[in-house]
Amino acid sequence: MSQSPTSTPLCGPATPHESPTLRPPTNPLHSHPPPSTGSSVTSLLKAPAPKAPVPSRFTMPWKYDGYQSFTAWMASEDDFFLFRRFDTLNARTILWMQDRIIQIEEFLQQKHKEAEDDIEKKGLRNDSFRFDHHCMKERQEKMKELSVLLRDYNQHIETFSKIRARPLAEPRKISNVINWLKREAIYKDEYTFINHAHELISINHRTLSPFGSWLESFVLVHVSWPFRIRKPSPPSTIPPTDQTGSDPPSDPPTTIYSSNARFDAFTNICILFSGLVMLLVPMWWLENISDSEKRLKVITGFVTVFMGMMSLGVVGRPFEVVAATAVYAAVLMVFMRIGQ
Secondary structure (H helix, E strand, C coil), X not given: CCCCCCXXXXXXXXXXXXXXXXXXXXXXXXXXXXXXXXXXXXXXXXXXXXXXXXXXXXXXXXXXXXXXXXXXXXXXXXXXXEEECCHHHHHHHHHHHHHHHHHHHHHHHHHHHHHHCCCCCCCCCCCXXXXXXXXXXXXXXXXXXXXXXXXXXXXXXXHHHHXXXXXXXXXXXXXXXXXXXXXCCCCHHHCHHHHCHHHEEECCCCCCCHHHHHHHCCHHHHHCCCCEECCXXXXXXXXXXXXXXXXXXXXXXXXXXXCHHHHHHHHHHHHHHHHHHHHHHXXXXXXXXXXXXXXXXXXXXXXXXXHHHHHHHCCCCHHHHHHHHHHHHHHHHHHHHHHC
């Protein structure tokens, strides 16, 4: 008879190894030695049972790390702070509130029409909230519900519009979180949010130029010594597990931190150096060319390269890039006139 596989419950023991069977203690005064079976030599030759590993944060991270380490790690760097924005659920909630408001709107219109068509002279009127409070309590209650719904509706739209405006998390940021979750320190059913890459956003997004984004996409740049930094880890609350009695580190040395300020400084230095080259090189080149047509070709080439560098190296709107390029072209034309 086949047995169906059983899954480990969430609240039950979840150790990676099977725990040894506990036997009740025996009284040595009433215990008797087991009868001899003639296999004492064989039992001595058998290998001892493997010992279960010593519980530690490395063998059981779900027990010693868990959400305490995960949240501390996420809060240590903006690149790790990723969450879902729940586009579908937010849209559904807004539509639900909108439909409820529409129902109340139709109810109020109906009551207004009833007051207009009051043929039996019941004294219904549409010009007084005080009258509704005493004589049309149903309309009064609907107005109370409407005020709450409109407040929540407006706040929800305003809040979600700001969240919706945030750019999606970059693939390298998602990979960082996935790599940490591979430690199995978090229950697997509770980190499925990381699989929704189309809805993940970062809490604090840095606006970078295309050149800056391209530079930060390389892992080797982050681990190189000019950009690599170390941050102190929070104190560990895990009980000591080794023989010396010292606590293990609160976070294993698998996370490498890089300095955003150094990245920004390096990007700015590259832009300044490129701008200096784009000014000095054509100036000396035009000095050694006497033909006007060749001078225009040189200026055309440098203006084209300058516009491309402005588009990649600076965070600006298109017309600002065009304006800066026009100023650069005017400067080169001045160099051309001076040479003539």
